[in-house]
Amino acid sequence: MNNIQLDQQGRLKHFLGIEGLERTLLIDILNTAASFLSIDAKAVKKAPILRGKTIVNLFFEPSTRTRTTFELAAKRLSADVLNFNVDTSSASKGETIIDMLHNLEAMHCDMFVVRHNACGAAHFMAQHVSPHIHIINAGDGEHEHPTQAMLDMYTIRQYKGECAPLRVAIVGDILHSRVARSDIHALRTLGASEVRVVGPKTLIPKGVEALGVKVFNNLKSGLHEVDVIIMLRLQRERMQGALLPSAHEYFQYYGLTEEVLKVAHPDAIVMHPGPINRGVEIDSTVADGERSVILPQVSNGIAVRMAVMAMILGVVIPEQKEVH
Amino acid sequence: MSLNHIDMLLCSMANYLNQHIKTLNRDDVLMLGIHTGGVWVAKRLHSLLNLPQPLGKLNIAFYRDDFSRIGLHPHVKPSTLPIEVDNRHIILVDDVLHTGRTIRAAFNEIFDYGRPKNVTLATLVERNGRELPIQPDVIGCSLSLEAGKTIKLCGPDPLSLEIRTVHE
Numbered sequence: 181m182n183n184i185q186l187d188q189q190g191r192l193k194h195f196l197g198i199e200g201l202e203r204t205l206l207i208d209i210l211n212t213a214a215s216f217l218s219i220d221a222k223a224v225k226k227a228p229i230l231r232g233k234t235i236v237n238l239f240f241e242p243s244t245r246t247r248t249t250f251e252l253a254a255k256r257l258s259a260d261v262l263n264f265n266v267d268t269s270s271a272s273k274g275e276t277i278i279d280m281l282h283n284l285e286a287m288h289c290d291m292f293v294v295r296h297n298a299c300g301a302a303h304f305m306a307q308h309v310s311p312h313i314h315i316i317n318a319g320d321g322e323h324e325h326p327t328q329a330m331l332d333m334y335t336i337r338q339y340k341g342e343c344a345p346l347r348v349a350i351v352g353d354i355l356h357s358r359v360a361r362s363d364i365h366a367l368r369t370l371g372a373s374e375v376r377v378v379g380p381k382t383l384i385p386k387g388v389e390a391l392g393v394k395v396f397n398n399l400k401s402g403l404h405e406v407d408v409i410i411m412l413r414l415q416r417e418r419m420q421g422a423l424l425p426s427a428h429e430y431f432q433y434y435g436l437t438e439e440v441l442k443v444a445h446p447d448a449i450v451m452h453p454g455p456i457n458r459g460v461e462i463d464s465t466v467a468d469g470e471r472s473v474i475l476p477q478v479s480n481g482i483a484v485r486m487a488v489m490a491m492i493l494g495v496v497i498p499e500q501k502e503v504h
Numbered sequence: 505m506s507l508n509h510i511d512m513l514l515c516s517m518a519n520y521l522n523q524h525i526k527t528l529n530r531d532d533v534l535m536l537g538i539h540t541g542g543v544w545v546a547k548r549l550h551s552l553l554n555l556p557q558p559l560g561k562l563n564i565a566f567y568r569d570d571f572s573r574i575g576l577h578p579h580v581k582p583s584t585l586p587i588e589v590d591n592r593h594i595i596l597v598d599d600v601l602h603t604g605r606t607i608r609a610a611f612n613e614i615f616d617y618g619r620p621k622n623v624t625l626a627t628l629v630e631r632n633g634r635e636l637p638i639q640p641d642v643i644g645c646s647l648s649l650e651a652g653k654t655i656k657l658c659g660p661d662p663l664s665l666e667i668r669t670v671h672e
Contacts (some may be wrong), residue, residue, distance in 0.1 A: 215565070219583030224616040227566035 182307050194306045194315040195488050197324035198365035206369055209330050210337060212487035213480070219256060220479075227488050234289045238280075239318070240266045240296040245454050245478060246318050246328070250293045253485035262289070262486035277301075278308050285310055290493060292316070299323035314492045322356050327488060328453050329362030331481040333370060335473055336408055338480070339449050343374040347445075349402050350393075352412035352434060352461050355383045355423075359453045363410060364391050378402030379434060379436075382423040399434050405445045411436055411452045411462050427460045437463040441471065450475045508554070508629070510663045513643040513644030514545070517626055518552035520642045523593065524624060525553065534592040538610055539581060541599030545628045547665075549597060558586040562596075567609035569586040583613060590618040601627040601643075601659035604636035629655055629665065 185201065187193045192205065219225050235254040237247050244384070247263065254261045275283075278385070280461040284292070289295045294302045295318040303316035309315065340346055348367055352358045354377045367375045368391070377388055378396045389395060396402030403409060414430065424430050436450065450462075450471045467474060525533055534557050537546025543561050550559045565580040596610060607625060614620060626642040631649050649655060649667065658664045 212580075215580030215582065217579075218563075219566070221582070222616045223618055226616070229566055229614070 184303065192488070193489050194302075194317075195326055195492060196302050196306060196315065196317045196320075198326045198329050198362045198369065199324065201369065203369050203371070204328070206333065206366060209335050209484065209487050209491065213330070213334055213483040213489060216256075216483040216486040216490075217480075219486075223370075226256055226258055228258045230254065230257040230493055233259045233291065233493055234262065234287075235259045235291045235293060235489070236264055236284055236289045237318075238263045238266070238292050238294045239317050240294075240301070241319070243295055243318070245481070246295065246325075247293075248329075249478065249481040250316075250318060250485050253489060256482070257486055257489060259290075259489070271415045277305065281305060281309055281313075285313055287352060290314065291489065293318050295319045297321055297392065305466050313407075316488060316492070317440075319358050321358065322361070323358050323360045324365075325358040325453075326362050326366075327481070327485050328359050329366040330488070331477055331484040332363055332410065332451060332453070333366050334448075334480045334484050335451060335477050338476070339473060340407060344407070345371075346407040347374045347376070347405060348408040348410065349376040349378050349396075349406045349444075350410045350412065351378040351399065351436065352404065353383045353414045354379050354388065354412070355385050356415040357412050361391075364393055368392050371472060376402050380424070380430075399436075399440055400443050403440060403448075406444045407448055409436065409441075409444060409448055409450050409451065411456075413453070413455060413457055414460060427457075431460055435459070435461060435463060436466050438465050438469070451477055454478070509520060510644075510654050510665065513628060514552065517628070517642050517644050518549055520551060521549065521624075521626060524642070525593075526553075528593045531556055532592050533595060534585075534587060534589065534620075535558060535595045535597060536585070538596070538598045538606060538612070539563045539565075541628075541659065542597050544657065544659040545599050545626075545662060546597035547660075549595075549626070552652050560585045560587075562610050562613050564606060564609035564613050567612040569605055569609065583617075585617055587663075588618055589614060589620045591621045594620045594623040596623055596625050598625075598627045600629045600631060600655055601625070601638070601640050602631055602633050602654075604634050604638035607638045608636055628657065631655060 185303050186195045219227055237250055239247055251261050291314040293316045294305055299321035301320045302315050306315040317326055350360050350363055364375055375393045376396055377393050378399055381397055384395055451467055452474045456462055456467055520643055533555055535546055535550050535555055546559055561584045563581050563583045596657035622639045627640045627670045628644040630640050630643040652670055653667055653668050654670045658666055
């Protein structure tokens, strides 16, 4: 299904979703990201790996964190970056996505980082671009957000160690969350011992158990003895119909507070893909507390996105060639 | 070449470097080995010279000029520079000097950290085949190899040199 992501040698050509990717490839992304973290220690925080390449951030939905970290990642690899805000572009004048892509291709761009509110948008673009153009999915509807999942996996590995047998709970609006889907695929592929989804019935997609997760509708039961808690934002902009009585009531039942956190493992970490809504899904004392790794997630996001870009625009080899 | 022979080469390099270091402020000398073989050589030289500053390690993977052709190794160990490089006398150590491209990349990596006062290049083996105008200051030995042959330092313990045929 995701073969379009790989070239004939099985190397990453596009990065559209976690589903269907092998464990070894995900580990390679994490290891490469670890290499790039060292760039932060230098006075000149740059590597010339993508010098001469042009990367276009093509965002059909608003984003601050994801677009900024993609931009920083590309710039730290010395690529030229073009931010294409579709609100102000010719899309609003009736141009089709394919015509827009072909125009950008004619400007000799090498990679498009795409966010779109339609599921499969990045996949559709990957099918229609020229063979030398690469697509990274920065979120397509409720489908996948693969770089967010990889930065989550990186953060979990950073705090919990490699291949640790972990219990992970993803809490909140699972129904509208592309992060949840990508995280579930990544956690299952990398071998988490148990993946739970926790939330009200109206925000848990039917049949989600088929992805290999356990469903909990009660927050305290869902968080019992877990090692990692991934909180999700209520995506009210995607909600159609009365799925929740009120944000206040949601917080009463599903908000993560210090009190609720006590049921988790004493060393459990708290994650959130952002933007956080204090007092809706998470209490400020938890968001700013010592278990929170929300800000390290943001820093890791840059290294993970550098890794994906470098792996796609170069190739990853098993051993370095000997040239002295 | 035998292990004993390498020890002799290292002693000879250390003697030359010692003469050089006598002309400098010893506290400002920073030795940097290039991953992986250069670090092995640098560790021994660092110990022989009894330098006051800890040994640094350079990884030049991000500066290789053949990235678009051969790509990036997924396990790039980070460079570790124990002290600031600004105004230091750098002794850059590698195992084999061949094309000069690794040293070119190492300069880029060093200068991303700061501006050293000067850089001295020491390599265990210097062989023919230079593609850039880069020459060593201190060498263990000099070799002329025919095309298609490469010399590799195996280690870290014991160190040995092997001449191999390269299959392109």
